Amino acid sequence: MMEGANRTKQVLTFILGMETYGVDILLVQEIRGWSQVTRIPQTPPHVLGVLNLRGSIVPIVDLRMRFRLERAEYTAVTVIIVLSVETSSGRRDLGVVVDGVSDVIDIKAVDLKPAPDLGSQVSTEFIQGLMTVGENMVMLLDIDRLVGGDIGDVVMPPKVANG
Amino acid sequence: MALDLEQFHEAFFEEAFEALDTMESALLKLNIGNPEPELVNTIFRVAHSIKGGSATFGFTEVASFTHTLETLLDELRGGRMQVTRGLSDLLLKSVDVMREMLRSVQHKTPIDPQRVADLQFDLELAILQKNQAPAAAPELPDVAPAPTPDAALPTMPATAILGQRRWQIGFRPYPQLLLRGNDPLRLLRELHELGSLEVEVDISGLPALSEMNTEDCYLAWNLVLTSEVTRDVIAQVFDWAEGDCKLEIVEIKSGLAERTAPPSAVVVPIGIASAHEAQIEVATTATLEPAAEQGRSQGASPATPSPAQGGSDSGSIRVSTEKIDEIMNTVGEIVITQSMLSQLGSSMEGPLAEQLRSGLAQLERNVRELQEGVMRVRMLPISFVFSRFPRMVRDLSHRLGKEIELKLTGDTTELDKTVLEKIGDPLVHLVRNSIDHGIEKPDIRRAAGKAAAGTVHLDAYHKGGNITVEVRDDGAGLDRDRILAKARERGLVGATEVPDDTAIYDLIFAAGFSTAEKTTDVSGRGVGLDVVRRNVQELGGTIEIRTERGKGSCFTITLPLTLAIVDGQSVAVGSETYIVPLTTIIESMQLKPSMVNRIAGRGEVFLFRDGYVPVVRLHQVFGVKPRTHELHEGLLMIVEGEGRRVGLFVDDLLGQQQVVIKSLETNYRRVEGVSGATILGDGSVALILDVPGLIRFAAERLAA
Numbered sequence: 110m111m112e113g114a115n116r117t118k119q120v121l122t123f124i125l126g127m128e129t130y131g132v133d134i135l136l137v138q139e140i141r142g143w144s145q146v147t148r149i150p151q152t153p154p155h156v157l158g159v160l161n162l163r164g165s166i167v168p169i170v171d172l173r174m175r176f177r178l179e180r181a182e183y184t185a186v187t188v189i190i191v192l193s194v195e196t197s198s199g200r201r202d203l204g205v206v207v208d209g210v211s212d213v214i215d216i217k218a219v220d221l222k223p224a225p226d227l228g229s230q231v232s233t234e235f236i237q238g239l240m241t242v243g244e245n246m247v248m249l250l251d252i253d254r255l256v257g258g259d260i261g262d263v264v265m266p267p268k269v270a271n272g
Numbered sequence: 273m274a275l276d277l278e279q280f281h282e283a284f285f286e287e288a289f290e291a292l293d294t295m296e297s298a299l300l301k302l303n304i305g306n307p308e309p310e311l312v313n314t315i316f317r318v319a320h321s322i323k324g325g326s327a328t329f330g331f332t333e334v335a336s337f338t339h340t341l342e343t344l345l346d347e348l349r350g351g352r353m354q355v356t357r358g359l360s361d362l363l364l365k366s367v368d369v370m371r372e373m374l375r376s377v378q379h380k381t382p383i384d385p386q387r388v389a390d391l392q393f394d395l396e397l398a399i400l401q402k403n404q405a406p407a408a409a410p411e412l413p414d415v416a417p418a419p420t421p422d423a424a425l426p427t428m429p430a431t432a433i434l435g436q437r438r439w440q441i442g443f444r445p446y447p448q449l450l451l452r453g454n455d456p457l458r459l460l461r462e463l464h465e466l467g468s469l470e471v472e473v474d475i476s477g478l479p480a481l482s483e484m485n486t487e488d489c490y491l492a493w494n495l496v497l498t499s500e501v502t503r504d505v506i507a508q509v510f511d512w513a514e515g516d517c518k519l520e521i522v523e524i525k526s527g528l529a530e531r532t533a534p535p536s537a538v539v540v541p542i543g544i545a546s547a548h549e550a551q552i553e554v555a556t557t558a559t560l561e562p563a564a565e566q567g568r569s570q571g572a573s574p575a576t577p578s579p580a581q582g583g584s585d586s587g588s589i590r591v592s593t594e595k596i597d598e599i600m601n602t603v604g605e606i607v608i609t610q611s612m613l614s615q616l617g618s619s620m621e622g623p624l625a626e627q628l629r630s631g632l633a634q635l636e637r638n639v640r641e642l643q644e645g646v647m648r649v650r651m652l653p654i655s656f657v658f659s660r661f662p663r664m665v666r667d668l669s670h671r672l673g674k675e676i677e678l679k680l681t682g683d684t685t686e687l688d689k690t691v692l693e694k695i696g697d698p699l700v701h702l703v704r705n706s707i708d709h710g711i712e713k714p715d716i717r718r719a720a721g722k723a724a725a726g727t728v729h730l731d732a733y734h735k736g737g738n739i740t741v742e743v744r745d746d747g748a749g750l751d752r753d754r755i756l757a758k759a760r761e762r763g764l765v766g767a768t769e770v771p772d773d774t775a776i777y778d779l780i781f782a783a784g785f786s787t788a789e790k791t792t793d794v795s796g797r798g799v800g801l802d803v804v805r806r807n808v809q810e811l812g813g814t815i816e817i818r819t820e821r822g823k824g825s826c827f828t829i830t831l832p833l834t835l836a837i838v839d840g841q842s843v844a845v846g847s848e849t850y851i852v853p854l855t856t857i858i859e860s861m862q863l864k865p866s867m868v869n870r871i872a873g874r875g876e877v878f879l880f881r882d883g884y885v886p887v888v889r890l891h892q893v894f895g896v897k898p899r900t901h902e903l904h905e906g907l908l909m910i911v912e913g914e915g916r917r918v919g920l921f922v923d924d925l926l927g928q929q930q931v932v933i934k935s936l937e938t939n940y941r942r943v944e945g946v947s948g949a950t951i952l953g954d955g956s957v958a959l960i961l962d963v964p965g966l967i968r969f970a971a972e973r974l975a976a
Contacts, residue, residue, distance in 0.1 A: 145956070146957075147848065147949070147956060147957040147958065147959065148848060148894075148896065149936075149940070149943055149946075149959070150893070150894035150895055150896075150943060150944070150945065150946070151895075151943060151944055151945075152943075156940075158957075159936070159940065159949060159957050160957065161608075161951045161955055161956065161957050163605060164601060164602070164604060164605035164608065164934075164951065165601075165934070165938060165939060166934050166935070166936055166938065166939060166940070166949045166951075166957055167939050168939055168940040201938070201939045201940075202939045203939060
């Protein structure tokens with residue numbers, strides 16, 4: 110992972126509540142405004158449903174719910190970042206719902222600090238590393254892990270809704 | 273040799289299997305006692321090219337077997353052997369064995385060597401017996417049969433007549449020879465089999481190591497072959513290298529002159545078909561026709577191991593289905609965009625709006641044509657499936673001692689490749705069923721005043737937006753009373769119940785149902801018709817049976833033309849829209865509260881026609897907030913899957929439309945009860961219900 114300490118890469122940062130996260134910009138396919146999704150039965154609650162993205166059916170994940178943050182109302186400024194990730198079963202696209210995108214920054218590998226272990230109350234498994242931009246801390250997301258352990262495999266135990 | 277031949281394996285297998293199909297159908301057409309030379313040539317060419325290809329790739333078992341087969345076929349081709357029923361059976365068996373061998377090599381699985389050895393022995397025996405027959409003509413024996421001790425015998429008498437000749441062979445490969453899948457070592461080995469061979473390699477073309485390209489051939493050979501063979505036998509060895517080498521075959525005269533003195537040297541810088549044919553005409557005396565034929569087919573595709581297709585080169589190209597699917601997807605998107613634009617256009621006003629609308633109408637027409645065009649590309653004639661039946665019927669009727677005439681009509685009817693691949697097995701089942709249970713033995717048929725030979729008729733045709741395939745026989749028909757008795761015995765029908773005929777005949781599709789008095793190895797184990805029905809339903813089709821006692825029965829399968837599109841009914845549940853495939857819907861109705869009964873306080877059922885049907889509330893299964901919970905305020909849709917019926921409770925019916933099926937699994941995963949998704953005219957996504965899956969899933973949930 111430390112391929113040349115001075116190599117830089119570009120990261121798209123976005124806001125979730127009070128926090129700033131980042132993703133490798135090479136994974137980003139497009140950024141689009143929020144639109145109503147089609148719900149899918151038998152999915153974990155943070156998988157909101159699917160959207161039509163230029164003809165392919167793409168699942169949409171609410172990152173706030175994924176990270177157990179307080180749920181926000183979807184407004185006109187809510188955006189969906191569409192990411193394309195290579196997985197064991199081929200290329201997969203997914204959309205993540207965030208409060209808003211903020212910036213594109215260059216980071217060096219040396220600037221990336223490992224996330225400290227915060228015990229069981231805070232999950233850091235999707236955090237690739239931490240970095241400081243200006244006065245803010247940015248958490249770089251490990252999208253591969255997010256997709257691998259989240260969208261593809263996990264099935265929530267079926268739960269009969271009371272009709 | 274550093275060249276990676278594996279990259280050519282797939283192409284070889286694909287072509288070899290195709291060639292075997294050609295060979296099989298040619299064998300089936302072959303007249304016993306009076307074979308058409310053209311067919312025999314076709315069969316020979318297939319064996320020859322598979323031998324060449326498998327030897328090149330080092331599949332020695334296949335090569336050795338085909339070699340023996342080729343020897344036998346060459347005898348046939350030369351008219352030195354008669355085509356008998358037994359021989360034709362033997363050859364058909366050889367096709368099976370070759371297919372199995374190739375498949376086992378392809379999948380790297382072991383093969384039963386005994387079976388191959390037995391058959392090879394039979395082939396050798398057939399060759400041997402022909403040589404003992406007085407009709408044996410003293411013609412050239414071509415190549416020696418496989419290196420088994422007793423197989424060497426048959427060449428002996430011929431040797432004495434022609435005598436030894438010495439051939440000087442100049443073999444100068446062009447650099448690309450190796451890339452075309454030719455192995456000079458194989459060629460030398462094959463020459464060696466013809467007689468004693470002196471080999472001299474010419475390395476003058478060899479560049480410095482640093483300039484060497486590992487995949488180029490720099491060597492040349494000067495060979496002297498002492499053998500009894502003729503020039504064209506030698507030329508045949510180099511068949512696959514044509515166009516990739518310069519070949520010079522000169523006879524070193526010493527004594528025995530030939531009947532017709534061939535020109536002393538033939539230089540063969542081949543590559544252009546016409547030039548090659550001219551060469552063959554000069555060089556050949558005995559086997560002009562087939563050799564020239566072969567030259568033509570090779571001129572088109574120089575020296576890759578492509579089995580000759582019996583002149584069926586129809587100017588087509590091979591395209592991977594993936595590429596077609598990509599185009600199909602793009603076209604699907606255009607359709608959606610176009611319908612969005614049309615919606616927008618219809619709400620426009622102003623002076624230009626009319627122009628815009630007419631432009632959009634034009635676009636719609638073109639898009640529809642484009643979509644149909646792409647869909648047609650995926651279509652293949654059903655003859656791809658039908659072609660396996662002549663052989664099957666022949667074998668089965670043999671085994672069961674029945675006389676059966678197979679009629680195939682409508683075999684040019686086209687349907688989607690995916691549908692085609694999945695309909696083969698169900699059809700095989702039905703045809704077997706007809707032969708085993710339907711058609712009676714000849715004496716029974718005669719006693720019933722029917723022709724001794726029964727007829728099985730497969731017919732395919734388009735009807736509406738669907739394709740219909742019928743399997744008809746003029747056999748005994750279904751025995752209504754026996755089915756009913758059996759069903760009562762198994763408790764499928766109550767003792768006093770008297771269902772109508774259609775319901776009774778429907779029983780034969782029940783799992784494990786068989787009325788055969790004894791189980792044969794062909795059918796009768798009761799596995800079958802239920803599987804057939806399930807397969808057909810999985811394809812979104814239906815199957816029906818009509819039958820008349822003593823006159824025969826007819827199975828009618830109706831299939832969608834393609835799996836990429838489905839006719840659907842859109843339904844609303846709360847704010848969601850779902851698509852229900854039309855083929856699964858029996859009826860939609862509104863219930864009165866009095867019609868619904870509860871079982872054990874939980875399961876809701878209602879009376880539909882002659883049975884109780886459970887209610888499945890779609891909003892409950894999918895966890896959606898519905899518009900109403902009251903059954904009489906919504907609609908009940910009676911749907912059927914895998915023989916089970918349920919009443920699907922939805923809020924409302926929206927409309928019927930054709931939708932393009934998209935996979936959820938591409939970016940997400942499989943979802944229980946959902947077969948895919950589609951994009952509606954407004955760009956939003958709607959899920960397509962998998963009705964059988966949904967019924968299963970709902971039942972599990974109710975049980976839990």
